[in-house]
Amino acid sequence: MRVTLDPSSTAAQNLIATTAITTGYSGLGQQQKFARPQNGTVSVVDSLGNKVGVGTVTNGVASLSISTRPAPGNVSITFDGDPTSSYLINFKPSSTVSALNYGNWTGPVTKTREATSITFSSSVNLSVCRVDTAGDAVTFGLTNGTDTVTLLNNANSANTGVLTLDAIYSGNSWQSSEGKAFGSAATASVSAGTWTPVATRDGKALALKSLIVNGNNVTATYADNITGVFTLSGTGTASNPGSISPVLTVQRLGTYNNSIGFYEADSITGSVSVAGGSALAPGAAGYLQAALANAKSNGLLLTAAELPDYKQGSVINSLPLNPAKNYGLLLLVNGSETQIYSSYSAANPGGLSQFQSFGSNDRGLTIGIEDLNVASGSDRDFNDIIMTIASSSISVI
Numbered sequence: 001m002r003v004t005l006d007p008s009s010t011a012a013q014n015l016i017a018t019t020a021i022t023t024g025y026s027g028l029g030q031q032q033k034f035a036r037p038q039n040g041t042v043s044v045v046d047s048l049g050n051k052v053g054v055g056t057v058t059n060g061v062a063s064l065s066i067s068t069r070p071a072p073g074n075v076s077i078t079f080d081g082d083p084t085s086s087y088l089i090n091f092k093p094s095s096t097v098s099a100l101n102y103g104n105w106t107g108p109v110t111k112t113r114e115a116t117s118i119t120f121s122s123s124v125n126l127s128v129c130r131v132d133t134a135g136d137a138v139t140f141g142l143t144n145g146t147d148t149v150t151l152l153n154n155a156n157s158a159n160t161g162v163l164t165l166d167a168i169y170s171g172n173s174w175q176s177s178e179g180k181a182f183g184s185a186a187t188a189s190v191s192a193g194t195w196t197p198v199a200t201r202d203g204k205a206l207a208l209k210s211l212i213v214n215g216n217n218v219t220a221t222y223a224d225n226i227t228g229v230f231t232l233s234g235t236g237t238a239s240n241p242g243s244i245s246p247v248l249t250v251q252r253l254g255t256y257n258n259s260i261g262f263y264e265a266d267s268i269t270g271s272v273s274v275a276g277g278s279a280l281a282p283g284a285a286g287y288l289q290a291a292l293a294n295a296k297s298n299g300l301l302l303t304a305a306e307l308p309d310y311k312q313g314s315v316i317n318s319l320p321l322n323p324a325k326n327y328g329l330l331l332l333v334n335g336s337e338t339q340i341y342s343s344y345s346a347a348n349p350g351g352l353s354q355f356q357s358f359g360s361n362d363r364g365l366t367i368g369i370e371d372l373n374v375a376s377g378s379d380r381d382f383n384d385i386i387m388t389i390a391s392s393s394i395s396v397i
Contacts, residue, residue, distance in 0.1 A: 040081020047073025048170050057081055066100075069249065069388075071169035072360040074099050101362040103246075103323075103391035105215030107236030108268060115211055117196040118218055122268045124190055125233055125282075127345055127353035130155040130183030131162065132227040138206070140220075140228040142195035149195075152228070155184035163368055163383050165358040168251065174383065175311055178253055181380040187345045187353055199226060217359030231357040233282075233344040234265055235365055235389065238323035246321040247392045250302075251313040254371050254384025257304035259332035261295035262319075267326035270344040282346035291330055291342060300327075304335055307385075317392065329355060331369050331385065343367075350375050356382040364390030 042064045044053030048071040055064025057079065064077070074097035108121045128140055128151040137154040163177035197220040199206045206222035216232040238246075250260075265272055271279040272290045280287045295301045299320050308314040321327070329343035331354060341347075341354040348354060352374050358366040368382035 038081055040079050043078045043080075044070070045076050045078065046070035046169075047075070048166060050170060069102075069169060069390075070100055071166060072363045099362065101391075102364050104239040104362060105236045105365045105389075106239045107216045107232050107234065107326075109213060109218060109232060111211060111213040112194060116208060117194050118211070118213060119194045120190060120192050122192050124192075125187060125270075125344070125346060126151065126190055127185065127187050127231040127233075127355070128152045129185040129229050129231070129353075129356060130227070131158050131164075131229050132183070132225050133157050133160050133162065134224050134226050136201055138226055138228075139200045141198050141200075142190060143198050144193055144195050148198070149188070149190060151188045151190075151230075152184060152186045155228075157226075158183040163381060163386075165360055165363075165366060168358065168366060168386055168388070172311075174251060174386065175253060177381055177383050179379050179381055182356060182382060185353065185374070185380075187351055197228065197230070199228060201226070212359050212361070214359040214361050215357070215365045217357040217365075219359045229357065229359070231353065231355065233270055233342075234267055234326040234328055235262075236267070237326055238391075245392045246319065246323055246389050248316040248319050248321070249313065249388040249390070250307055250316065251386040252308045252310060252384070253381075253386075255310060256334040256371050256384065258307070258369075258371055258385060259301060259303045259335045260307070260369070260385060260387070261292060261302065261330035261332070262298075262300040262321060262327040263291040263294040263330060264298070264325055265291070265328035265344065270328060270346070272328070282342065282344035283351075287347050288330075288340045288342060289337075291328060291347075292332075292337060292340060295330060301330075321389065323391075329367065329369075331355075331371060333371050341369075341371075349373060364388055 038057055040057045042055040042057060042062050043051055044064060044066060046052050052068040052070045053064050053066040055062060076097045108124055110119050112119060135157050139154055140152040141148055141150045159180040161177060161180040162182055167173040167177060199222045206226060208222055210221045212219045215236045218230040221227045263272060270282045272294055273279050274290050280290050331341045333339040343355045345351050345353040354370045354374060356368045366388040369385040370378050370380060370382045371384040372378035374380055
């Protein structure tokens with residue numbers, strides 16, 4: 001990303017371009033600095049304090065580039081030059097911050113106006129996971145006023161150091177999550193309608209503090225920072241697909257040489273189309289092979305050779321993802337076409353989820369994948385493959 005900072009109005013730009021050095025300055029002593037344009041270095045710092053971009057101010061014009069993905073949240077711009085040196089434009093230290101939009105995704109879930117409930121437009125299959133480290137067993141559920149659905153009973157907390165969105169964006173911090181397990185998890189089917197996420201500890205209701213909905217992720221945070229994440233199975237679609245050119249960022253902590261794929265799936269049922277115009281639902285015989293064939297035919301299967309090495313990351317700009325379509329995700333364990341997991345958990349052994357979403361507004365869609373069966377032998381750290389789908393075009397908001 002490259003940015004040039006200029007006055008917003010044409011009149012102001014013309015004034016700067018045509019105005020000579022103001023008369024009345026002697027050009028001697030302290031006044032010498034007013035007779036030359038301002039110069040210095042610009043730094044872009046994200047919400048975690050990481051330096052993610054640099055630039056220069058030369059002859060009163062600032063140009064900068066973003067070289068690293070900024071963490072979710074605002075960015076600030078600092079300037080190390082003399083804030084009083086320019087007779088045309090002064091770049092000064094400021095507390096002003098900017099926000100960058102890398103795109104948002106939407107799925108069959110929305111937040112109500114009151115921001116305490118969510119609405120499913122159709123019946124959905126949810127994966128529910130506890131992600132906080134607060135200790136004490138907690139039960140998570142949904143209520144619509146008359147009915148209460150228990151989704152996760154007596155859930156244990158996550159390990160300290162478990163993978164977080166901040167760690168994914170903060171240098172190599174994500175690597176320290178190896179072996180740090182997420183909390184208890186389960187999958188459940190929820191009918192269409194408006195529901196309020198609820199949680200109880202020792203039989204007592206916990207106050208809902210925040211509710212975030214982004215793409216395929218719903219994150220509910222309660223008192224004492226107890227947090228449950230509800231993950232829908234598909235990617236959903238970009239909220240403004242006409243302005244999105246998807247880029248895939250992949251980070252890897254798995255030792256297996258896994259492959260990953262994206263396949264077109266019905267946004268409500270997760271079904272995949274097959275020859276003859278029929279469709280297979282998740283869990284049906286032949287579903288995973290049909291999904292794999294779909295990924296291959298659309299050029300959306302990435303082998304280990306196209307993915308980063310162990311403890312490395314890479315950016316893939318050429319993946320032909322259509323932001324207006326919903327995709328299911330595939331993991332081919334060690335590249336095997338006979339050991340496949342889908343983000344639609346009904347297609348997996350025991351109906352368990354191998355995928356964990358991380359929600360954040362304006363940062364696309366981030367998903368962590370576990371390559372060993374979560375029911376047996378897995379460390380449940382969901383960092384074997386971490387992928388973020390975002391836009392290559394960044395807007396300032």
